[in-house]
Amino acid sequence: MVEYNKYQRMIMSVLARKLGPAAEDFARDMAQLAGISFENISNENVETFAMHVEKNAPRYISEFEAKFTANTIRKLRPS
Amino acid sequence: MLAVSIIPLTLLGFASLQESNALSSDIALEAEGIGELAIEQSSSALTDLGIELVKTKAEDVAGQVKRYIKDHPEMTVADLQNDPEFQSIIVQPVGETGFTTGMDADSLVIIFHQNPGDVGIDLHSLQESNPNYYKLQQSGWGYIDTSGYYSWTDENGILRDKYGYYVVAEAPTADNVFIRVGSTVYLDEFLAPVMNTNAAIQKRLDEANSKISASTSEMSTANTILIITVLTILVVALVSVLFANSITAPLKRLAEVADKVSMGETDDTDIEIKNDDEIGDLADSFKRMIVSMKYYMEKAKKES
Numbered sequence: 350m351v352e353y354n355k356y357q358r359m360i361m362s363v364l365a366r367k368l369g370p371a372a373e374d375f376a377r378d379m380a381q382l383a384g385i386s387f388e389n390i391s392n393e394n395v396e397t398f399a400m401h402v403e404k405n406a407p408r409y410i411s412e413f414e415a416k417f418t419a420n421t422i423r424k425l426r427p428s
Numbered sequence: 429m430l431a432v433s434i435i436p437l438t439l440l441g442f443a444s445l446q447e448s449n450a451l452s453s454d455i456a457l458e459a460e461g462i463g464e465l466a467i468e469q470s471s472s473a474l475t476d477l478g479i480e481l482v483k484t485k486a487e488d489v490a491g492q493v494k495r496y497i498k499d500h501p502e503m504t505v506a507d508l509q510n511d512p513e514f515q516s517i518i519v520q521p522v523g524e525t526g527f528t529t530g531m532d533a534d535s536l537v538i539i540f541h542q543n544p545g546d547v548g549i550d551l552h553s554l555q556e557s558n559p560n561y562y563k564l565q566q567s568g569w570g571y572i573d574t575s576g577y578y579s580w581t582d583e584n585g586i587l588r589d590k591y592g593y594y595v596v597a598e599a600p601t602a603d604n605v606f607i608r609v610g611s612t613v614y615l616d617e618f619l620a621p622v623m624n625t626n627a628a629i630q631k632r633l634d635e636a637n638s639k640i641s642a643s644t645s646e647m648s649t650a651n652t653i654l655i656i657t658v659l660t661i662l663v664v665a666l667v668s669v670l671f672a673n674s675i676t677a678p679l680k681r682l683a684e685v686a687d688k689v690s691m692g693e694t695d696d697t698d699i700e701i702k703n704d705d706e707i708g709d710l711a712d713s714f715k716r717m718i719v720s721m722k723y724y725m726e727k728a729k730k731e732s
Contacts, residue, residue: 366716371724374727409719
């Protein structure tokens with residue numbers, strides 16, 4: 350089990366609520382598509398990551414749920 | 429099964445109670461009708477009897493007057509007025525409230541009366557104040573018997589119905605006056621027993637009606653309890669069915685989706701269960717598990 354910092358754990362939690370156990374692998378795939386490492390996602394580059402979540406998640410969940418999840422990720426703020 | 433057995437019983441009970449209510453009301457009405465008919469017929473019979481009594485009395489007194497005058501042809505009206513024996517013949521009680529009187533058959537002036545103050549009254553003076561009575565007296569013109577009803581104000585000032593029968597004694601006095609004997613009585617005297625009976629019947633009817641009302645009220649309460657019981661059973665049954673459906677319907681849908689996924693089919697596996705309880709939590713968990721399976725199955729296909 351990889352240890353993530355708080356921001357990554359928050360993103361993972363949001364994704365896990367909709368995707369379950371596949372959340373971690375899905376997050377890594379979306380980060381790869383965004384051209385960044387999931388560990389390096391920050392408030393500055395999260396938009397690209399969220400955009401890919403919004404685009405690819407409807408293959409597994411409804412469009413509404415995908416958009417809601419992406420927007421939730423966009424609004425996350427690392428304290 | 430419970431509802432199936434209770435509903436017909438309830439309907440039967442309700443119909444029986446309604447029928448019983450209607451029957452009680454009909455009996456009360458019928459009894460009232462019989463009472464009224466009995467009173468009406470009794471009143472009529474007693475009134476007829478009273479009229480016959482008045483008539484008989486008038487004819488009897490007129491006969492006695494005739495005989496007395498024939499036995500005393502020398503006596504004038506004034507003589508007769510001063511004769512206590514004749515007074516006791518011509519003024520006699522009729523029933524309890526009536527009496528006989530004597531008047532001049534031609535002039536309609538009262539010449540014999542139990543109240544001496546009324547002697548000398550000319551009945552023509554009543555033409556305006558008591559036209560019915562005056563008309564009755566006028567109808568005896570020609571010395572024929574006359575009778576009829578009229579209203580009369582009694583000594584207490586109360587207007588009461590009266591019946592009178594008038595017969596002219598067929599013998600003139602020495603001063604050639606034919607005396608018309610009148611026999612009068614208040615009608616309510618004859619009806620007093622009927623009124624008492626009517627009051628007794630009315631009292632019994634009121635008591636019977638009160639009992640019927642009380643019984644009807646009890647039946648209404650029983651009806652209400654029956655209806656409330658049946659409604660409660662129906663509502664409980666409906667709520668039970670809805671509650672059971674709210675549990676079994678989501679579980680059925682979960683079972684269907686689980687069956688599909690177990691066969692490798694991941695299409696049409698959306699689970700729209702919004703229950704805010706353990707079933708809702710179970711559905712959410714199941715949904716996440718299916719999403720993960722979809723994701724990994726797709727990924728495995730890509731990699732292979």
